[in-house]
Ligand SMILES: Nc1nc2c(ncn2[C@@H]2O[C@H](COP(=O)(O)OP(=O)(O)OP(=O)(O)O)[C@@H](O)[C@H]2O)c(=O)[nH]1
């Protein structure tokens with residue numbers, strides 16, 4: 130009786146009646162994580178699709194620890210409960226505290242910042258270790274800032290990030306620009322589908 134009652138109360142009171150997936154967005158500072166989340170929200174609000182092209186500028190400040198957004202794309206089976214974590218050096222030490230209960234990871238790379246690719250690689254491999262050998266949590270790599278000339282492309286990035294070393298987690302790379310919106314919906318559609326299939 131108590132259990133039935135409490136689950137009913139939870140159902141009535143829950144602000145998230147819709148099924149949702151908890152994901153984290155991580156990567157070095159200035160990789161474009163917050164811009165990406167805001168662009169995704171923006172595309173969903175305006176009901177624009179994969180090939181929408183943006184000129185509107187999104188202004189961000191460096192994220193202090195984390196910020197949370199809930200986004201439910203139309204027709205998607207799940208809403209995303211997105212934890213956008215700060216990427217500054219001190220904040221990166223805190224990432225490990227946000228891994229419990231997640232169903233997916235978006236690791237954002239600034240493809241125009243070749244000097245810090247090795248640092249991003251080390252953080253990514255470290256994350257995969259922390260998720261554990263038997264983890265099936267999907268890792269999606271957002272190869273961001275493709276709007277800038279000389280940005281690293283997908284194939285080069287796979288080599289430079291040593292992605293083939295990640296054997297436990299399923300991973301996939303998407304080229305994108307959080308500025309223009311190119312590639313953003315495609316990546317989140319994939320993530321929604323893969324998380325839904327895992328459930
Ligand atoms: N050209 C270009 N610039 C981008 C893109 N995405 C983000 N930026 C810029 O990169 C800078 C950092 O963006 P943020 O979204 O704040 O980066 P972040 O990863 O959230 O950084 P932290 O919160 O400090 O970890 C800003 O000046 C953005 O306008 C992109 O796709 N293309």
Ligand SMILES: [Mg+2]
Pocket residue numbers: 162163164189190191192213214215216
């Ligand atoms: Mg940020």
